[in-house]
Amino acid sequence: MREPGLQTSDPGGEGALALEVEDLRAVLGGRPVLNGVSFALEAGRFCGLIGSNGAGKTTLLRTILGLQAPAGGTVRIGAGPAAGPRRGPPAVGYVPQRVLLDPDLPLRARDLVALGLDGHRAGLPLPSPARRRQVDEMLAAVGAEAFADQRVGRLSGGQQQRVLIAHALVRRPPLLLLDEPLSSLDPGSAAEIVALLGRLAAVQRVAILLSAHDINPLLGEMDRVVYLARGRAASGPVAEVVRGDVLSDLYGHHVDVLRVHGRVLVVVAPGGDVPDPAGHATVVGGREA
Amino acid sequence: MTAAVDAVMRALFAPGLLASGPVRTAAAVGGGAAVVCAIVGVFTVLRGEAFAGHALADVSSAGGSLSFLLGASPLLGFLGMSALAAAGLEAAGVRRAQGRDLATGVVLGAGLGLAALFLYFDATRTSAGGAAVAVMFGSMFAIPASTAPVAAAVGLVALGATAWLYRPLLLSSVSPDLAAARGVRLGATSLAHAVVLALAVALAAVTVGAILATALLVGPAATGIRLARRPAGAFAAAAGIGLGATWAGIGLAYDSAGWTPAHPWPVSFFVVALIMAVHLAVRGRAGRPAPALPGDGGEG
Numbered sequence: 001m002r003e004p005g006l007q008t009s010d011p012g013g014e015g016a017l018a019l020e021v022e023d024l025r026a027v028l029g030g031r032p033v034l035n036g037v038s039f040a041l042e043a044g045r046f047c048g049l050i051g052s053n054g055a056g057k058t059t060l061l062r063t064i065l066g067l068q069a070p071a072g073g074t075v076r077i078g079a080g081p082a083a084g085p086r087r088g089p090p091a092v093g094y095v096p097q098r099v100l101l102d103p104d105l106p107l108r109a110r111d112l113v114a115l116g117l118d119g120h121r122a123g124l125p126l127p128s129p130a131r132r133r134q135v136d137e138m139l140a141a142v143g144a145e146a147f148a149d150q151r152v153g154r155l156s157g158g159q160q161q162r163v164l165i166a167h168a169l170v171r172r173p174p175l176l177l178l179d180e181p182l183s184s185l186d187p188g189s190a191a192e193i194v195a196l197l198g199r200l201a202a203v204q205r206v207a208i209l210l211s212a213h214d215i216n217p218l219l220g221e222m223d224r225v226v227y228l229a230r231g232r233a234a235s236g237p238v239a240e241v242v243r244g245d246v247l248s249d250l251y252g253h254h255v256d257v258l259r260v261h262g263r264v265l266v267v268v269a270p271g272g273d274v275p276d277p278a279g280h281a282t283v284v285g286g287r288e289a
Numbered sequence: 290m291t292a293a294v295d296a297v298m299r300a301l302f303a304p305g306l307l308a309s310g311p312v313r314t315a316a317a318v319g320g321g322a323a324v325v326c327a328i329v330g331v332f333t334v335l336r337g338e339a340f341a342g343h344a345l346a347d348v349s350s351a352g353g354s355l356s357f358l359l360g361a362s363p364l365l366g367f368l369g370m371s372a373l374a375a376a377g378l379e380a381a382g383v384r385r386a387q388g389r390d391l392a393t394g395v396v397l398g399a400g401l402g403l404a405a406l407f408l409y410f411d412a413t414r415t416s417a418g419g420a421a422v423a424v425m426f427g428s429m430f431a432i433p434a435s436t437a438p439v440a441a442a443v444g445l446v447a448l449g450a451t452a453w454l455y456r457p458l459l460l461s462s463v464s465p466d467l468a469a470a471r472g473v474r475l476g477a478t479s480l481a482h483a484v485v486l487a488l489a490v491a492l493a494a495v496t497v498g499a500i501l502a503t504a505l506l507v508g509p510a511a512t513g514i515r516l517a518r519r520p521a522g523a524f525a526a527a528a529g530i531g532l533g534a535t536w537a538g539i540g541l542a543y544d545s546a547g548w549t550p551a552h553p554w555p556v557s558f559f560v561v562a563l564i565m566a567v568h569l570a571v572r573g574r575a576g577r578p579a580p581a582l583p584g585d586g587g588e589g
């Protein structure tokens with residue numbers, strides 16, 4: 001029934017690896033950005049990819065997708081072979097960091113989702129009940145039925161985010177990469193999107209890797225985390241990674257992890273030289289509030 | 290039905306319109322060019338490449354004027370130069386919008402310079418005094434009947450390639466990032482669109498002229514995009530507007546023979562005026578200025 005080359009969710013039951021990154025290196029503009037990043041992600045996991053501006057989150061995601069050639073290391077997706085230049089569309093859903101959709105685009109939300117299904121195909125799209133059903137199902141799964149027939153460029157940021165997630169997931173890839181999908185959303189919309197992604201991971205067994213600079217909006221749903229700093233990664237279950245000793249190692253100087261009212265603050269000791277180009281000094285991955 | 294159309298045509302336009310050979314050729318070539326330009330133009334507008342389209346048309350005028358000098362088919366001249374310019378712009382491969390505009394501007398200037406040279410020779414060496422006007426602003430009733438089959442072939446190739454590439458073109462026009470992630474080869478898609486654009490521009494140049502080709506390429510497409518919520522609607526509306534304006538323009542120009550002494554008015558004037566009128570009417574109906582910041586997703 002399914003198309004060849006399309007990895008569906010749950011290829012090997014509980015614990016099957018959806019993504020394995022080994023000793024990945026990336027160089028941009030002559031500068032090393034990733035310096036040996038390794039982690040693995042099982043089917044159905046919701047993993048946060050946390051790092052400050054310029055830490056290399058986008059670079060890591062694009063390298064996993066094959067949009068950028070690695071300078072070394074391997075990426076293994078699903079049960080498939082290590083990623084080289086792949087033939088055909090990759091079995092990975094992707095929501096890029098910035099998708100600027102012109103308000104005048106003659107494209108309804110459902111048209112954009114349909115392009116996620118077969119946008120790479122040659123020839124005119126023939127109307128087919130099966131295609132329409134798949135698109136409708138996906139629109140329903142992300143709660144976008146209400147605005148499915150509106151111009152996608154005129155939807156709000158949160159509505160567009162839902163449509164983009166549907167676009168990325170409509171082929172039922174085993175792995176979904178989202179690059180800072182919460183950055184332009186108010187806390188309420190961010191919480192809704194995070195809850196939606198948590199449901200998709202649990203119900204559809206999609207492995208989700210979501211980048212963010214703040215860990216807090218993800219805390220309720222996320223069960224794995226990859227912290228990125230200085231070209232390296234610390235990864236694992238949240239409780240095992242978001243700890244003073246682990247993050248001190250990663251950042252290369254002493255940091256404390258404070259848990260206040262269910263929120264996490266990563267606090268750098270005074271005098272600590274935070275490798276944070278944005279320069280908001282002492283709080284990394286948390287909010288100063 | 291046919292009788293009704295006939296009656297309307299008779300009421301609106303001077304007698305003999307459809308019996309005239311040049312008018313039939315103009316209607317066939319002009320109508321075909323309008324449809325091809327409308328379809329290709331929707332992608333061109335969505336990709337933000339209207340300026341590149343204009344540049345191809347300007348450069349094609351060098352080919353058109355050269356073919357007048359050599360006594361060759363203008364369509365082939367327009368086609369050769371616009372394809373060359375498209376290949377050149379793609380080879381330059383500038384992705385950033387600003388760099389692309391600069392490269393386009395330079396190519397455009399060089400093309401018009403060549404056109405100036407060839408048109409000067411046209412005017413001084415041959416007796417083809419009307420070459421400049423024909424190349425730049427079109428001369429639809431002067432299109433030789435022998436151009437029609439070549440134009441039809443060019444148009445079919447352009448439409449066929451566009452249909453073949455429809456989805457990758459659409460997705461990469463909407464967002465190159467999404468397209469790349471979906472496995473679309475952006476470079477190949479962009480090259481294919483550039484070639485198709487060159488074909489459309491050559492067809493427009495041979496009908497409404499090189500300078501006015503942009504009007505045929507961008508006007509109906511921009512209006513169609515405003516009117517429709519879905520891609521198919523935008524293509525249909527653009528094609529309808531382009532075709533309608535071209536045929537009505539031909540009819541009005543034929544009619545205009547009696548308006549002022551001596552000559553009829555140029556078809557290109559009517560076509561462009563009608564396209565503009567429809568565009569303004571649609572904008573007016575929408576009752577609001579264009580959104581200030583395209584893509585500003587907003588927090589709604």
Ligand SMILES: Nc1ncnc2c1ncn2[C@@H]1O[C@H](COP(=O)(O)OP(=O)(O)OP(=O)(O)O)[C@@H](O)[C@H]1O
Pocket residue numbers: 028029033051052053054055056057058059060097213
């Ligand atoms: N095209 C490029 N050429 C050269 N350097 C680049 C390029 N793109 C990114 N970089 C550099 O690579 C580093 C990592 O960038 P990346 O975009 O992956 O960071 P990020 O973690 O996604 O940051 P942000 O939170 O701001 O999105 C940065 O230092 C950036 O300056």
Ligand SMILES: [Mg+2]
Pocket residue numbers: 057058059097179180
């Ligand atoms: Mg980024």
